[in-house]
Amino acid sequence: MRVRGGPATVTGxxxxxxxxxxxxRRDAADGKSAAGRGPPGEERRLSAQHEQYLVGxxxxxxxxxxxxxxxxxxxxxxxxIGAGAVVEVVSPAVTPAVEGMASAREITxxxxxxxxxxxxxxWYAIAATDDPQVNAxxxxxxxxRRVFCVRADDGAAGTxxxxxxxxxxxxxxxxxxxxxxxxxxxxxxxxxxxLQAGVVNDAAEAPLPGVALVGGGPGDPxxxxxxxxxxxxxxxxxxxDRLGPRDLIDELSPDxxxxxxxxxxxxxxxxxxRINELLVEHARAGRFVVRLKGGDPFVYGRGFEExxxxxxxxxxxxxxxGITSAFAAPAVAGVPVSHRGVAHEIVVVSGHxxxxxxxxxxxxxxxxxxxxxxxxxxxxxxxGAFADALVRYGRPADTPVVVVQDATTxxxxxxxxxxxxxxxxxxxxxxxxxxxxxxxxxxxxxxxxPEL
Ligand SMILES: C[S@@+](CC[C@H](N)C(=O)[O-])C[C@H]1O[C@@H](n2cnc3c(N)ncnc32)[C@H](O)[C@@H]1O
Numbered sequence: 001m002r003v004r005g006g007p008a009t010v011t012g013x014x015x016x017x018x019x020x021x022x023x024x025r026r027d028a029a030d031g032k033s034a035a036g037r038g039p040p041g042e043e044r045r046l047s048a049q050h051e052q053y054l055v056g057x058x059x060x061x062x063x064x065x066x067x068x069x070x071x072x073x074x075x076x077x078x079x080x081i082g083a084g085a086v087v088e089v090v091s092p093a094v095t096p097a098v099e100g101m102a103s104a105r106e107i108t109x110x111x112x113x114x115x116x117x118x119x120x121x122x123w124y125a126i127a128a129t130d131d132p133q134v135n136a137x138x139x140x141x142x143x144x145r146r147v148f149c150v151r152a153d154d155g156a157a158g159t160x161x162x163x164x165x166x167x168x169x170x171x172x173x174x175x176x177x178x179x180x181x182x183x184x185x186x187x188x189x190x191x192x193x194x195l196q197a198g199v200v201n202d203a204a205e206a207p208l209p210g211v212a213l214v215g216g217g218p219g220d221p222x223x224x225x226x227x228x229x230x231x232x233x234x235x236x237x238x239x240x241d242r243l244g245p246r247d248l249i250d251e252l253s254p255d256x257x258x259x260x261x262x263x264x265x266x267x268x269x270x271x272x273x274r275i276n277e278l279l280v281e282h283a284r285a286g287r288f289v290v291r292l293k294g295g296d297p298f299v300y301g302r303g304f305e306e307x308x309x310x311x312x313x314x315x316x317x318x319x320x321x322g323i324t325s326a327f328a329a330p331a332v333a334g335v336p337v338s339h340r341g342v343a344h345e346i347v348v349v350s351g352h353x354x355x356x357x358x359x360x361x362x363x364x365x366x367x368x369x370x371x372x373x374x375x376x377x378x379x380x381x382x383x384g385a386f387a388d389a390l391v392r393y394g395r396p397a398d399t400p401v402v403v404v405q406d407a408t409t410x411x412x413x414x415x416x417x418x419x420x421x422x423x424x425x426x427x428x429x430x431x432x433x434x435x436x437x438x439x440x441x442x443x444x445x446x447x448x449x450p451e452l
Contacts, residue, residue, distance in 0.1 A: 052161060052176050060084035063121050067114045067138045068128035069094025072152045076126050076162065081106050090114050091129070116141050119149075124160070128152035155179050166192035169204060169230050196226060197251060198233030207234050211279050211289045211310050213303050215296040215322015216244035218329060220408035224248065228292075228320045235290035237282045239275060243294030243325075243434055257282075272302055276309035283315040296324040300350050300377055324348075326375045329407030329436035333414040334446055337373050342441050345372030351379025351437075355389040368393020376437035383437060384423030390439065391419050400444030405435040416447060 064080050066073050069091030077098060080087050087107040089098055094109055102109035110118075114134055119125050119141050127138035127149060135153050142149030143159065151158035156179060163174035164184035173191050177184035194200040212231045217223035224232070224245050232238065232248060235256055240249055242262035249258055259278060264271045275291075282289045297303030297319060310317040326348045330337050337346045347367065355364045367374055368390050379386055380403075391397050397420040406412050417425035419439065 052178070054163060054174055054176055056172070056174075057083075057124065059124060061086060062123040063088065064124045064126070065090060065119050065122045066126045066128060067091065067118065067134065068126075068130070068152070069098050069109070070128065070130060071095065072128040073126065074098050076128065076150075077101060077107060079165070085124075088118075090118050114138060119145055119147055122147050125149040126152065126162075127158070164188035168192055168195040168202070171195065171202060196229045196233065198253065204234070206236060207231070207288045208316070209283050209286045209288055210316035210318065211283050211291055211306070212318045212320060213291045213297045213306055214293065214320045215301075215303075215324075216241075216248070216292050216294055217323040218295055218325040218408045219243065219245060219406070221245040221247040223323050223328065223408060225320060225322065228322065231318070231320060232290050232292065234288060236287040237289045238292055239278055239289065240292045241294050244292060248292075257287075272305060276306055279306060279310060280313040280315055283310070284313070293322065294325065295328075296322040299324040299326060299348070300352075325407055325434070325436055326377060329404040330375070330402070330438045330442075332408055332412065333402060333404040335402050335404070335438050336442055336445065337375060337438065339442050339445060342445065343372040345370060346375065347372070348375045348377065349379075351376045351382055351386060354382050354385045356385075364389040365393045368395050371440070373438065373440040373442050376439065378433070379437050380426065380431055380433045380435050383426050383431075386437075387419045387422050395419060395439075399439060400441065400447075402438045402443040403431050403435050404438070405431055405433075407434075407436060416443070 059080065060083065062085055064085040064087050066077055066080070066087060066089045069089050073089060073091070074095050074097050077087055077089060078101075081101065088110060089102070089107055090110045090112070092111060092113055094102070098107070098109065101107045114129070114137065116137065119138070122145070125138060125142045125147050127135035129135055130153075132153050135151050136157070139149050139151055139158055148160040149158050150160050150162050155161045161176060161179070163176045164181070164187070166173045166188045173188055175184040175188045175191070177187070191200070195202055212235075214228040214231055215225070216228060217225075229248075232252070235252070237257045237259065238249065238252060239259045239261050240246070252258065261271070261275050264274050279289055279291055291297075291306060293301050293303060295301060297306075303319070307317050307319065327337055337343070347370065349362055349367065353360045355362070374390070376383075376386060387401070390399070397418065399419045401417045401419060401422045403415045403417070403422070403426060404412070405415070415425060415429045415431055422437075
């Protein structure tokens with residue numbers, strides 16, 4: 001940790017500072033308020049008559065001083081680091097996150113209260129303590145040094161304000177609303193979402209030809225990653241699975257060619273080969289192809305076969321991980337796959353073949369011996385055989401089981417049972433794929449809680 005200055009004196013919250021002695025200092029040369037350039041005692045107010053001037057600062061390699069180490073400072077510092085600024089935080093105490101940034105040498109933390117002179121050499125300053133007098137003193141020094149300064153406590157008293165900002169594919173969106181923070185944040189969020197969804201055409205170049213293997217998450221269109229959504233909005237061809245965020249397909253522009261991979265004919269292996277061929281053919285024809293898969297592409301998704309096919313054909317491929325249903329389904333059904341003092345291991349198992357199938361690569365004896373959580377995928381059809389194997393190899397018959405069907409979709413449902421009766425319960429409730437089966441003590445937790 002790069003910590004400059006004397007020992008930290010913690011007074012109140014991380015944002016608090018002891019007011020320095022020169023808080024009410026006046027500019028002796030002209031007898032005017034240093035902050036105001038007006039008569040003594042008159043405080044300068046930003047934006048009383050004029051619009052604020054929105055500008056993009058190049059802070060790369062430039063010194064920025066943040067006075068205060070609380071939540072506001074924390075939020076600003078993260079973005080300043082992203083802008084390449086040389087950030088110094090001056091505060092007797094800081095949040096754990098800011099301390100972590102200092103430990104990682106992303107910023108310098110000077111662990112003491114602000115004193116006049118701290119803005120020496122700064123290009124930009126943020127006064128973010130919880131003491132208005134200290135913030136005013138920082139503003140006064142900034143004005144004297146001609147350094148733009150944001151007052152976190154009183155935006156209009158500073159010489160700069162922080163816009164609500166958001167990013168999308170190399171764009172930075174900034175919104176100012178004359179201090180109406182909720183309004184600027186709402187407009188920013190709406191703009192970024194519109195860009196992500198492709199509702200606003202930002203006329204960016206389509207990505208270079210190639211394939212993006214995008215994990216679409218378990219089904220809810222809001223559970224795709226931001227990167228996945230962005231690439232989808234740029235796609236010229238989309239090869240989509242039966243599972244995953246199908247609603248997003250509907251939002252694609254009409255000129256996007258959508259290939260339904262679940263309808264590709266022939267047997268399973270043949271269909272996969274055809275999918276591989278399609279990815280390669282379209283990419284070679286100069287198109288940007290998104291292969292939209294359910295969950296995560298590499299969790300029982302055959303995604304790596306598609307990566308290999310593209311690599312062999314010399315087609316560039318990008319992998320965008322997704323939220324796997326193995327963990328999303330239990331989560332939304334109120335079942336934690338791990339819990340302190342309950343489960344120290346989680347094993348995700350394919351139920352594609354039965355335990356006694358010679359093709360099975362699963363060590364059912366070991367699964368029977370373990371005490372932690374087993375998550376079964378593709379297991380509905382043979383649920384009885386899996387439960388029997390686990391009990392045969394040592395798991396107690398009363399081990400709790402939860403089945404989550406169609407997780408994160410409108411028809412999601414949860415069924416509870418034990419290893420002893422899961423086969424009958426699943427039949428009685430007409431459980432059908434897609435479903436995730438969670439086995440172990442975690443499946444018995446919170447059974448009085450509603451689905452989340
Ligand atoms: C071929 S695997 C694909 C898994 C996917 N790659 C993932 O990470 O979620 C299909 C299995 O995933 C599970 N699955 C996928 N989506 C699901 C959902 N929305 N609810 C419950 N299970 C789901 C089911 O076990 C289904 O049989």
